[in-house]
Amino acid sequence: MYLHGTSKINDQGHLEIGGVDATRLVAEYGTPLYVFDEALVRGRCREFVEAFKASGLKFQVAYASKAFCVMAMCRIVDEEGMSLDVVSDGELYTALQAGFPADRIHFHGNNKTIDELEMAIDAKIGCFVVDNFIELQMLDAIAGEKRQKVKILLRITPGVEAHTHEYISTGQTDSKFGFDMGNGSAFRAVQEASQLRNVELLGVHSHIGSQIFEVEGFRMAAEKVAGFAVQVRKEIGVTFKVINLGGGFGIRYVNEDSPLPVAVYVKAITDAIKDNFGSNDFPMPEIWVEPGRSIVGDAGTTLYTVGTTKDIPGVRKYVAVDGGMTDNPRPALYDAVYEAMLANRATEQPTEVVSIAGKCCESGDMLIWDLNLPKVNSGDVLAVSCTGAYNYAMASNYNRIRRPGVIFVKDGQSDLVVKRETFENIVGNDIIPARMKQLSETV
Numbered sequence: 001m002y003l004h005g006t007s008k009i010n011d012q013g014h015l016e017i018g019g020v021d022a023t024r025l026v027a028e029y030g031t032p033l034y035v036f037d038e039a040l041v042r043g044r045c046r047e048f049v050e051a052f053k054a055s056g057l058k059f060q061v062a063y064a065s066k067a068f069c070v071m072a073m074c075r076i077v078d079e080e081g082m083s084l085d086v087v088s089d090g091e092l093y094t095a096l097q098a099g100f101p102a103d104r105i106h107f108h109g110n111n112k113t114i115d116e117l118e119m120a121i122d123a124k125i126g127c128f129v130v131d132n133f134i135e136l137q138m139l140d141a142i143a144g145e146k147r148q149k150v151k152i153l154l155r156i157t158p159g160v161e162a163h164t165h166e167y168i169s170t171g172q173t174d175s176k177f178g179f180d181m182g183n184g185s186a187f188r189a190v191q192e193a194s195q196l197r198n199v200e201l202l203g204v205h206s207h208i209g210s211q212i213f214e215v216e217g218f219r220m221a222a223e224k225v226a227g228f229a230v231q232v233r234k235e236i237g238v239t240f241k242v243i244n245l246g247g248g249f250g251i252r253y254v255n256e257d258s259p260l261p262v263a264v265y266v267k268a269i270t271d272a273i274k275d276n277f278g279s280n281d282f283p284m285p286e287i288w289v290e291p292g293r294s295i296v297g298d299a300g301t302t303l304y305t306v307g308t309t310k311d312i313p314g315v316r317k318y319v320a321v322d323g324g325m326t327d328n329p330r331p332a333l334y335d336a337v338y339e340a341m342l343a344n345r346a347t348e349q350p351t352e353v354v355s356i357a358g359k360c361c362e363s364g365d366m367l368i369w370d371l372n373l374p375k376v377n378s379g380d381v382l383a384v385s386c387t388g389a390y391n392y393a394m395a396s397n398y399n400r401i402r403r404p405g406v407i408f409v410k411d412g413q414s415d416l417v418v419k420r421e422t423f424e425n426i427v428g429n430d431i432i433p434a435r436m437k438q439l440s441e442t443v
């Protein structure tokens with residue numbers, strides 16, 4: 001397993017993250033457990049911010065909280081001076097509860113409800129990324145009722161197809177997101193927005209997809225957006241102050257993945273902006289981005305305890321862990337691949353090929369196929385790397401399994417940032433209707 005950030009093998013032959021022995025974490029917090037390397041998260045935030053500073057452009061780096069949104073994470077993002085992108089009232093609520101400055105919150109989503117729009121207007125967030133005509137009209141009306149003028153970007157689909165899994169590719173014409181540039185709806189949206197009284201149109205947003213390894217897609221998107229911006233300025237006199245190129249920067253899950261350093265992505269984007277703007281035809285806009293996965297993805301490791309094994313001679317050996325698709329649905333959803341190691345026997349050589357199964361009542365609940373490990377025993381600790389993004393965020397209670405706790409580790413210290421769910425949480429929202437036998441009557 002590739003060791004990301006501060007992860008290393010210590011003198012006891014154990015995996016250590018943030019200066020804390022993984023076996024100690026297991027003893028203290030139990031498994032499954034999401035462990036975040038805080039120094040790596042902060043390091044990634046700084047890589048983005050520094051790279052943009054180096055460009056000399058005005059910028060905002062908004063962490064896409066959908067990747068991993070908990071209050072402690074919002075605190076880190078604030079402390080690192082970044083903005084925050086939310087896509088639901090739940091993410092917005094989390095950010096506000098964490099004391100995240102509302103004026104640095106951007107609100108995304110293709111179907112924001114009236115309640116969500118009201119909540120965000122009341123909180124005085126910094127910017128709405130408007131996805132469609134209905135939302136544009138609704139937002140203008142609600143802002144008018146509340147006597148506020150809200151800042152907006154329009155999400156446009158530039159017709160750029162990112163080379164990634166089709167479910168996480170979003171920049172193409174056939175997408176549920178945004179105003180299409182190709183069929184003229186993006187142009188009409190700018191016309192409409194620029195005439196509304198309660199919105200201030202800052203510019204446009206484009207997000208082409210996720211887990212992208214090349215800069216070409218970003219460059220193409222920047223060029224297309226620039227062409228659009230020039231057309232809009234020429235034909236209807238509207239000048240964009242902000243161009244947001246979204247997120248999508250890839251990370252290394254496995255050996256075959258070849259992400260570029262953050263600075264290379266940022267340079268490609270800022271160069272593309274400089275190449276296309278900054279003349280008399282178009283003043284230099286502010287550039288915004290929304291990285292999610294690349295901030296937290298490889299900073300996360302999930303620790304599991306090995307339970308049962310099933311050997312089918314000549315076919316396969318299954319090794320089951322105490323979690324699975326409930327804490328990491330990505331293999332089942334996207335055929336995502338992961339690396340793993342035995343955290344308690346990290347220096348031992350691999351001797352067998354096993355497949356890691358989850359504990360859900362579902363054949364598709366497989367975390368890793370064909371993994372080389374030392375001979376695995378019940379009670380071993382399996383560490384799966386790169387689980388920081390879209391794992392806790394997409395976790396479920398399928399089979400009524402309790403969601404694991406989350407800890408941050410740094411400089412030899414571990415802090416619980418999300419408690420493991422309890423059985424009380426599991427039944428907490430259940431109600432037995434009055435017409436059914438009540439608990440007191442069942443004993």
Ligand SMILES: Cc1ncc(COP(=O)(O)O)c(C=O)c1O
Binds near residue numbers: 170211248
């Ligand atoms: C609009 C938008 N911005 C930002 C992101 C974050 O993407 P990533 O986690 O790949 O950086 C996404 C998710 O793909 C998104 O849909």
Ligand SMILES: N[C@@H](CCCC[NH3+])C(=O)O
Binds near residue numbers: 066211334
């Ligand atoms: N959930 C996806 C990423 C989606 C990004 C949101 N537009 C993943 O795990 O890869």
